[in-house]
Amino acid sequence: MMKTMRCLIAILLFLGSATLWAEESAFPGLVVTEAPINRADIESIKRGAKFFSTNCMSCHTLVYLRYNKLAAEAGITLAKMPINVKNWPYGVTPPDLSLETEIRGPDWIYTYLHSFYKDTTRPTGSNNLMLPNTAMPNILAPYQGEQVLTTHKQSPGILYGDLQYYSYLELTKQGSMTPEQYDAAITDVVNFLAYAAEPYYLEQHRIGWWVLGFLALLFPLMLMLKREYWKDVKRRK
Known part of the structure; x- marks a missing residue:
């Protein structure tokens, strides 16, 4: 009898904490979307490296990425990285991304780069579902376009764990890429960052x-x- 009571109390506490989290969270039920990366796809990694070199390297570093031919061909060298910049806008230094996929996971980064939306209350003019009040501006807006929060409410269910980023966002203005092209570009970037964190992943396996x-x-x-x-x-x- 006592064992049954303990189980019931544990279940009630779990459900209560889940409900409280959902009420306090701005986006209850939001889960990361699985990144469709293929670590064996070298061409995807090369495209991701070039995209990173063009769009990300002006702010972010990859100081732990060992010198290799792939990175060098994409123009990713230590000399071009913003290592000595001291006065960043908004007083926040952009993080080094060498090990970011190991820390947060490829799925988190993939979802994050899809989750920017227009927010006029923020200094950057944008916000992010995965990292609310992020200091990072939406530099990829010219490619993706402009997204806004949807006005209709979602019903995630009792445990709040089944909504993707696109359940909360609506594309109101398309950028230079179609949604499919943008998704492919982000997949390539995440694939490259996964490679940067573990260049010998395939060899290790x-x-x-x-x-x-x-x-x-x-x-x-x-x-x-x-x-x-x-x-x-x-x-x-």
Whole structure:
């Protein structure tokens, strides 16, 4: 009986905290959208590197990205990064993005870059669903266009965990890219940032399978060796 009561109390506390979070959050139910990246797609990574070099490198650095041919061909070099800038607008230094996909995850960055919307109350004129009151201006608006918050209310359900960014936003003015083209460009950028965080990701996975195969072969051999040792131990006893 006591065990059942404890379970019921735990469930009620969980539901209560979920409801409270939903009431306090400006966007209840918002979840990250899975980034459709392919780490084996080198052409996508190259396109993402060029897009980053053109649109992101004036503010953001990649100081932990090891020098490699791919980055150099895209124009991403340490000399071109804004490392020594001290007085940034709004008093906020843009973060280094070398390990951002490891910290937040590719899905979070993908969703973030889709989630800017017009907000005249902000100094930058824009805001973001994933990071409210962000100091980053919507520099990608010329490509994506202008988005606004939808006026209709959503009904996310009791646990508040099933709404994508596009449930809250409406494109009112298209940019130089179609939504499909913009999504492809953002996918390339996120793919490149994932590569920047782990340049040897594919090689690690390839080697990992060989290691697992070696251990799978080694285990029965070691088991047989252990049995032989114990046979000798038992004989001596």
